[in-house]
Amino acid sequence: MVEVRIYVTYKQSVFDPQGETITDAIHALGHDEVQTVKVGKFFDVTIDASKKDVDQAVKEISEQLLVNFNLETYRYQVMEEA
């Protein structure tokens, strides 16, 4: 089994209202050093690598379901292979 974490975030060109609001709150805490915050979500997906190529599986489920390409983009990392 392979555990993959897929991160989905807004594209750079899309305004992230949550990120903006959280950035303002961090500044209110006195952390002027913080430039930007981007909010996203992640999916931990366990894949049986004997059934399908992991990269191909991640690509298909991300592009067909997890990501809305009008707004979002994604990246992923393999967390654990067992």
Add this chain to the structure above:
Amino acid sequence: MKFAVIVFPGSNCDIDLYEALKTVCHADVEYVSHKKTSLAGFDAVMVPGGFSYGDYLRCGAIARFANIMPALIEFAKAGKPVFGTCNGFQILTEAGLLPGALKQNDSLKFVCKTVALEVNNQTLFTSEYKDGEIIQLPIAHADGSYYADEDTLAKLEANNQVVFRYHDENPNGSLNNIAGIVNEQGNVLGMMPHPERAVEALLGNEDGLRLFKSILKHGQQTEAVVNG
């Protein structure tokens, strides 16, 4: 003309749509469960607002996998009228029947109020309005900020596909003040405001009524052509 109101798990404006058509417009209308696979016998399909599938993943994203969706897509491709309000608009974009997407309101808040809208009457859904008319309709959403990339927006504007635009204020940060659009063929309309909640003077507002009257008029014209 026979209307279908699709009911998904979590739809909550299906009764409003049904009653707007049945009680107020005296139209022929039936609920159609998301489990069904056919829309045979219907002349127009209404996709209601609400929180289909709990808004899981993204608003409208899971509804795309409902049994009824292939029939709905086929219905739309055949050029028949398809109308989606609020969550219905989100479903139509997620299903690829309308371009762009609806994202979280810039304010991060659920906005529930009456807003002013400018109407483009060059569609089968709005022919009973005056062009450029300003009407008032209720909105109630947290994810209604219309977004599309620059090319898509330019195409929407060039083809006159923006049907409703927020007039005085933009309640959610939507690009170009977009509140509702049609597809390129003009037979699929998606909008965030709720015309079905504004169909009787007794309830304080009937600015939404002419949308349903417009669809009915289109239906009569289509029947007249078919029947020669």
